Amino acid sequence: MEKNTATTIFESLSSGLRLDVYRLLVRKGTEGMVAGEIASTLDVPPTNLSFHLKALTQAGMLTVEAEGRFQRYRANLPLMLDLIAYLTEECCSGHPEQCADMRAASKCPDAVLPPFSSTPQTSEK
């Protein structure tokens, strides 16, 4: 993953409203929601929502599909998993026992750090 891709993703989730949108769509899964439905659910002006949907979509966090005059948005979960892999790339490089310690300290020990659990990731700097 490119560094710019990662920062754009983080930027896209750094607003409370955009985070609400993304999490709402994660819950909806493959069904997704159309723009107006999202706007009324979160009680934001359509023009403002459109601004944030654009940011999320350009970051790749959402996909959009036209349905007549509606636009259906869905969360792009695979991209999130790729981001996680990028973040933990070369974690504790050369010292896997440290990774195990940190993992155990999480409230969610079932979350597997990709480079620790499996084949080494290719580092693209």
Added chain:
Amino acid sequence: MEKNTATTIFESLSSGLRLDVYRLLVRKGTEGMVAGEIASTLDVPPTNLSFHLKALTQAGMLTVEAEGRFQRYRANLPLMLDLIAYLTEECCSGHPEQCADMRAASKCPDAVLPPFSSTPQTSEK
């Protein structure tokens, strides 16, 4: 996790420089680095780095420990794992088969979505 915690974390990683700092420290593991070492490695003015270290530390992404007149910074990996759990909370609520599909679409299929892995494995439907 509080929503404000999550947006502050994303905000803290939305700058290219702060992302460089975080990833550098993830690689260093429990050893960490002192501020001046980070500044010279990334070639940024100390005053500017200090600004960004403060943001990352206030977001909880870094810990800091005084060593005489040095300040040693380390990445807080457990918080990242908690963030992942928060993001994928209630993913595809009620439709685990969708989660499996999305997971398979990732470049990193070994990355386990926490709420999916802790969901009862007995599939009905």
Added chain:
DNA sequence: TGAATAATACAACAATAGTTGAAATAACAA
């Protein structure tokens, strides 16, 4: 003690992001 070093705080300015209402575009329905 006094000089040197590590790091942060402050102030000023430059740059970017967020919100809103009005207007434009495009699809549907009567």
Added chain:
DNA sequence: TTGTTATTTCAACTATTGTTGTATTATTCA
């Protein structure tokens, strides 16, 4: 066709963030 609905684009304004140099605090060492 004409009117209605869904969504986006645009322009203006407000608010926030990023960078830099200087000053300050605190620690080490001669």
